[in-house]
Amino acid sequence: MGKDSKAMKNKGKLLSFFPTGEHYFAKGLKAYHRRDFEKANKYLQRAFQLEPGEPMIACQLALVNTEIGEYENSNVLLHLILDEMDPDMTECHYFLANNYAHLGMFKEAARYSRRYLELEEDGEFAEDAEDLLELLYLEGVDEEDELFEEDDLMLKQEEARGLLEAGHFLKAIEMLEVIVEEYPEYWSAYNNLALAHFYLGHPERAHGVLADVLERNPGNLHALCNLLVFAHYRKDREEIDRLIGVLSKVKPLLVEHQFKLGASFALAGEYKLAFDWLKKLYKSGYEGDGPFYYWFSYAAYHIGKEDLAQSLWQKVIAISPDKEGAEPWGENAAEAGLEDLPQTILQKLDSVHSEERLFGIFLISVSPSREELLASAEDSRSNGLTAVEREYLAYLKTGSHSSIADAHQTAETLYGSAYPISEDEAGLYQLWFTIYGEARAKGLSLKNHHAWAAAVEYIWLKCENEKTSMQELAGRYDLSAATVRKYVKMAESCLE
Incomplete structure (x- = not known):
């Protein structure tokens, strides 16, 4: 053995480092105080994955979501804290009030402001809660006002959508079933209910819900588009062709419907039809989010407009950096597995x-x-x-x-x-x-x-x-x- 062998033996052992939720929470908090919300969100999400039962982490993540305008996601976390983690974190009531005010759900904003003041008359956010209530009253908000009689419906729908996006399909189904029972012609809830059943692995129930919608509301665009998505995942070519034939004749006026139609065509591989609708929105000045630019880029690329596709993809990465590597011309854009x-x-x-x-x-x-x-x-x-x-x-x-x-x-x-x-x-x-x-x-x-x-x-x-x-x-x-x-x-x- 060489002369350096003793030195090698005396070197310290290599220690493994396994970051904890507390480690990522501290990094997220530092980023938050620097107002680097992108990094704060990244670190706090990791902390929450490692310690999903820790209310302080969930609350800080909710505050970051508020800062970046993700008010619905913030509310899902805040309700989770109050319902399941720590009902004594009374500040969450004020944070909810603030989020609901941003969402335009003023009745709920007033309700949670009052609830916070009931619990914390001299609390840290008492003055802010009183200011918010005063502002709401100046705007004419009264808890009994007829203008806000549908706030409960909006609230439940937003909560259900948040649960659906977070993958809590059973909880979303429970809430959506309550909504459709109370509001039997609120078709948006039915379509979300069908999606929840589908993603939970129950396609028959999903189809049953959509069949009910189309029987009572023939031509419902979201229901037809969801059927197209389901057929695509089943690789049911005959059903795909039938639905493409129906949907290609539809000319929706609402921006929401135009985007739904374009995105559904893109997902099903009908890129020319998708491009026509998404380009129409783009030219009209539509300020889309990540999914809009994602599908628009894919549609553009697949009909040969590569420069436009690359330009649009830059917007995708700016909004969702985690999409890097999923560009339509990359290796990961192959047929779905x-x-x-x-x-x-x-x-x-x-x-x-x-x-x-x-x-x-x-x-x-x-x-x-x-x-x-x-x-x-x-x-x-x-x-x-x-x-x-x-x-x-x-x-x-x-x-x-x-x-x-x-x-x-x-x-x-x-x-x-x-x-x-x-x-x-x-x-x-x-x-x-x-x-x-x-x-x-x-x-x-x-x-x-x-x-x-x-x-x-x-x-x-x-x-x-x-x-x-x-x-x-x-x-x-x-x-x-x-x-x-x-x-x-x-x-x-x-x-x-």
Whole structure:
């Protein structure tokens, strides 16, 4: 051993650092005080993911959402604090009042201002709450005023929409069912109810809701567009063509309807129709949000207007930096895989086969809708999952050390060369999770993720009658042929 060996031995150990929710909360708070709300939002979201039961983190995240104009998201968090986390955080009542005033929901703003003053007559925000009430009264707001008799409906609809966007589909369904019972012709709620059922993996119920809408309100544009979206995810070409034929004849006047139509055409791959509607909005001076520019860029690119597509994509990135890499001309813009289909993923979680449920959880980890799907899985499916499957969900949510990590990392190794995941390739992953269950029961070491991945792919290709060799897979996974052979034998023993 060389002369430096002693020095090498005396060097300190490399310590692992696992950031906690408190760590990200502190970073988010610093960014907030610097008024760098983009970074504050990023850090606080991570803190909330790590410690979802901590009301101080949720409250600070709500304040950041208010600062960036995401008042509905802020309200969802504030209601969550008061309803489930810490009802004694009375300041949340004032924060809600402030948000509702920004949303134009003045009756609710007055109600929460008064509630805060009832609880904290001399509180930190008492003077602000009194000023807000005075302003509301000057505007003629009276809790009994007929002008605000529909505030309750607006409030419930906004809350339900927030739950839907956050992936809390069961809670959204409960609220939307109350709305449609109280307001049987409020079609917007029916359409959101159909979406909630669809994303929860119940397409029959979703279709039933839309059929009811179209029977009682023929030609309802949102219902027809939602049917087109559902048909696209089912890859039902006949139904897609039928709905395109119907919708291509529609000429909506409302801006909201024009955007819904254009975005639905784009999602279904009807880019020329999509471009015509989205361009019409653009030329009229429509100030769109991220989804508008996203679909407009895709439509422009796919009809050959690449310069316009790139210009529009800059607006997408400015609004949603996380979309970087998803541009229509990039590698990630290929045909959607199973990981892009929330309904399919949730259906897999309802399977009677454990390996398919584990595969469904892996799909959540690589899905663009990861957070929403995690929330939905925890809300509605945890009772039907095994201890291992619940452990897997917890691992995805917290990133904490877990024995399931080896299974996940081997699946990720497979994903490196088999994505997006087609229906045919689903068998590869389900084979791995079948082998994993037996290997875990036998106490086999699962640490060599590349070796297990090579072995699983070898067995799967043989089953598919595709020619390959252990030597070829060894080269691809940077292993020796002997190692691949060893792990193939272990994998096969798990299938006997």
